[in-house]
Amino acid sequence: MARWADPSSKTFIIEASGEVIGMATLYNFRYEYCEIGIKIGCKAMRGHGYATEAVELLVSYCFKNLDLKAVRGTTLAHNQRMQRVFEKCGFKQVGDDSIVSRFDNKRYAELFYERKRDS
Numbered sequence: 001m002a003r004w005a006d007p008s009s010k011t012f013i014i015e016a017s018g019e020v021i022g023m024a025t026l027y028n029f030r031y032e033y034c035e036i037g038i039k040i041g042c043k044a045m046r047g048h049g050y051a052t053e054a055v056e057l058l059v060s061y062c063f064k065n066l067d068l069k070a071v072r073g074t075t076l077a078h079n080q081r082m083q084r085v086f087e088k089c090g091f092k093q094v095g096d097d098s099i100v101s102r103f104d105n106k107r108y109a110e111l112f113y114e115r116k117r118d119s
C-alpha cells in the first residue's frame, strides 16, 4: 500500500466481473525501463490467467504509452506461479541473487526477469 501513495509509481486495480481481485504496480522508473509488481489478493481467483492478462496489458502500456524499452521484474525462486507468468509474458531470466526477508530473517533466492521491447 506504500506504493499506492508514492507519486513516482503507478498502481493499478485489477478487476474481474466488476470485483476487485488484485493490484499491479509499475515502479522504480529509470532511464528507459521500470519494474512491475503484481498480486492477485483472493486465492480463489489465482490460476485463472488474470495476472498474465494484467502483465501483458501493462507491458504494452509501458512500451506504447510510456515509450519504455524494457520492463523488469523480480520474484522469489520458490514462486513458480510468478515465474510462469513472466515466462508466458515473454520475460527472460537475466540474473539471480539472494535477500534476507524482513519478515522471518531467513535468506531466500530471488530471480530477475526482463522483457525487452521488440524494436
Ligand SMILES: CC(C)(COP(=O)(O)OP(=O)(O)OC[C@H]1O[C@@H](n2cnc3c(N)ncnc32)[C@H](O)[C@@H]1OP(=O)(O)O)[C@@H](O)C(=O)NCCC(=O)NCCS
Pocket: 037, 038, 039, 040, 041, 045, 046, 047, 048, 049, 050, 051, 052, 053, 074, 075, 076, 079, 080, 081, 082, 084, 085
Ligand atoms: C503470482 C500471481 C500474481 C499469479 O497470478 P495468477 O492470476 O494466478 O497467474 P496466472 O493464472 O496468469 O498464471 C499462473 C500460471 O502458473 C501456473 N502455476 C500455478 N501453480 C503453479 C505451481 N505450483 N508451479 C508451477 N506453475 C504453477 C499456472 O498453471 C499458470 O500457468 P499456465 O497458464 O501455463 O497453466 C498470484 O499467484 C499471486 O498474487 N500470488 C501472491 C503474490 C505474489 O506472489 N506476487 C508476485 C510477487 S513477485
